[in-house]
Amino acid sequence: EDSQASAKTRFLGGDPPMVVQGVLGGSTADFASAGMSADLSAYAAAGNWDELYPAGLAASGKHNGTWVSVPVFVDTVNWLFTNKSVLDAAGIDEPNSWRDFIFSLQALKQHGVIPLAIGGEDWQETVAFDHILLAAGGANFYERVMSGDLDAIGSGTMVDAFTKFSFIREFTDEGKAGRSWNDTNNLVVSGKAAYIFMGPWATGGYGEMEEGKDWSCRLTPWSETVTALADGFHFLKSDNAEDQEAQRLFAAALTDPDTQIEAAAAKGTLPAVKGADPAKFSGCATKAVSRMNSGKTVTHWNARSSGLKSALKDTVTAFWNGDMSAAEGRDALLAAVKSN
Structure with missing residues (x-):
């Protein structure tokens, strides 16, 4: 700047x-x-x-x-990092679809670990929301939303996205408020949590652990999209x-x-x-290059206009930490984008 x-x-x-x-x-x-x-x-x-x-x-x-x-x-942003040992202990395979992911969250909660680690900063919550948007509407929907398309933002698909986002809240821990991204990532590294949605900067936390054996990095498994x-x-x-x-x-x-x-x-x-x-x-990086060659690359919200970026982060964090319904979340985002 x-x-x-x-x-x-x-x-x-x-x-x-x-x-x-x-x-x-x-x-x-x-x-x-x-x-x-x-x-x-x-x-x-x-x-x-x-x-x-x-x-x-x-x-x-x-x-x-x-x-x-x-x-x-x-930089590719839409990574799902997984502690494979946690999944193995619970007898769970890595998910390849949104349905598989939800099933694994439910099973991990029953197993007594934190299924999904999310920190307490608006950008962390909005990085997680990226994966939800892709689950709800795919790459084209994501691109329309990030381009400020009011029809997409005001659609039933956006209500579905907020519904999905609300549902995963119960699989996070109560200590997330105000927590930094690296402390959140350490929950996965240490085996206290199974998953985290985070950008490529999280890889350094896994140190000497072996990728593919002890932990894994996967771009959104339920989409062929790269958010970049x-x-x-x-x-x-x-x-x-x-x-x-x-x-x-x-x-x-x-x-x-x-x-x-x-x-x-x-x-x-x-x-x-x-x-x-x-x-x-x-x-x-090998996985990211392969996905970029075969899938669809869309520009991440952090490289969009300051107005769109602020509207998205402000609405997502208000929804995640409040008691809005999914329809109210959609309406709040639509109003925020219009005003910015």
Whole structure:
């Protein structure tokens, strides 16, 4: 945010930087809305960018259909982490459907462990809600909601989502209020809880435990969807011909698929371009690359407009910690999006 504020100041002062690095989407859209962004349409056409990227990630590089940014790396957010030893002790297989997941929650509760660990922060609750939206309506519904589609937000499918979200509350523990994400993740690591919905940053907590044997990371098992945050470079408008040529060369280098894939593998993250070989990656990243190649990638709410993001988090946390009905949750979200 500081770098973006500095870039805006420099732009207004007549000395704009050529690019700004960061998460693409809501915050970088502010530059485009203010008329500060470069139009990369010619570069995109020459490099066939629309074919390089999954549609959901291509959208994060555009403003009103015009390319203004280059996605480079990706974080996938919709992970379900599981302590496999906890499931084994309860005689439960890892779930492959929403119905299987609910059955496992019920069985784990009877076994005397915390079925689902969720912390007490609005963003943790909303990360969990991602999986619920995918269970209720799938990738297209998720994309419509995150795009602010009022018909989708006000639909019966959204009531179903809040119904499902309310149902899983009974399988969490009473100590969740105010709890940090890492303390929540430690419940799963230590075997006190079976599952947590969390982003890729949770993997570090499992230390020397063996993935696939002691624990597992799986993208939402009841959907073929990847909810992703694209990190990259937003290009700012310049009237200087030398700067424009430098921007063209930099954009060409950033969008070279081989370079991007190799850089992502070396960095331990994921490339934004399609077609990476899962064999070049390891652990959870291998699964993410495979899903991105075969499934549907949509942009996560944390890369959407600040208004949509605030409306979603505020409503989800109010619903989760209150006594609203599912229909009231739907109506509250619809009203919040309209007002933002």
